[in-house]
Amino acid sequence: xxxxxxxxxxxxxxxxxxxxxxxxxxxxxxxxxxxxxxxxxxxxxxxxxxxxxxxxxxxxxxxxxxxxxxxxxxxxxxxxxxxxxxxxxxxxxxxxxxxxxxx
Amino acid sequence: xxxxxxxxxxxxxxxxxxxxxxxxxxxxxxxxxxxxxxxxxxxxxxxxxxxxxxxxxxxxxxxxxxxxxxxxxxxxxxxxxxxxxxxxxxxxxxxxxxxxxxx
Numbered sequence: 756x757x758x759x760x761x762x763x764x765x766x767x768x769x770x771x772x773x774x775x776x777x778x779x780x781x782x783x784x785x786x787x788x789x790x791x792x793x794x795x796x797x798x799x800x801x802x803x804x805x806x807x808x809x810x811x812x813x814x815x816x817x818x819x820x821x822x823x824x825x826x827x828x829x830x831x832x833x834x835x836x837x838x839x840x841x842x843x844x845x846x847x848x849x850x851x852x853x854x855x856x857x858x
Numbered sequence: 859x860x861x862x863x864x865x866x867x868x869x870x871x872x873x874x875x876x877x878x879x880x881x882x883x884x885x886x887x888x889x890x891x892x893x894x895x896x897x898x899x900x901x902x903x904x905x906x907x908x909x910x911x912x913x914x915x916x917x918x919x920x921x922x923x924x925x926x927x928x929x930x931x932x933x934x935x936x937x938x939x940x941x942x943x944x945x946x947x948x949x950x951x952x953x954x955x956x957x958x959x960x961x
Binding site: 756758759762764767805807808809810812814822824825826827829857858 | 859861862865867870908910911912913915917925927928929930932960961
C-alpha cells in the first residue's frame, strides 16, 4: 500500500449525557472534516494526504482537535475557517501553524 | 500537552447496507481496541501510548486495520490475539511485526 505523506485526524466525538467540557462534534468538527476533504480533493492530493475521523481524544476542552501524523502536530480550537491555512501552511508549505498549537 | 510516543489507531468503522468487503467493526475491532487499552493500562503506559478509534480507512478488505503513528506503520487482518505481540514487539521492543504489515 501507499502510505500517506500526511494523515490528518479530526476528532468528531459524540457522547451522550452532560458535557461540561463541550464536544468536538458540537463544535463544527464535522464541518472541519468536510472542509479538509474538499481541499484535498480539489488539489488532487487524495493519494498522499489521508484524512480520518477519530473518537474522543480526551482533550475536549481544547476541541475541536486536529492531529497531523507522522508529524505529531496537535492543533486545538480549530474552526472551519482555519482549514485553508492548515492546508496551505502545514500540509503544502511544511510550516506548523503556531497560533493553533495545543500547548 | 505531552505528545504520545506512539499513537495507536484502530479502525472501528460501522456502516449500514451491504458490505461486500466486510467491516472492521464486524471483525473484532472493538475487542482489539479494548485489548490494547487493557495492555496500556496494565503496563502503566497511559501517559505515553495513546489509543484512538477511527472511522473507515478505506481498506475494508484488509481489516481490521491498526495504524501506529508517528511510526507510520500499517497492520492489516489484525486479531485480538495479535495485540500482545504488537505491544511487546513494536510498542515496547521497537520492532515492526512483519507478518501483519499491510502490503
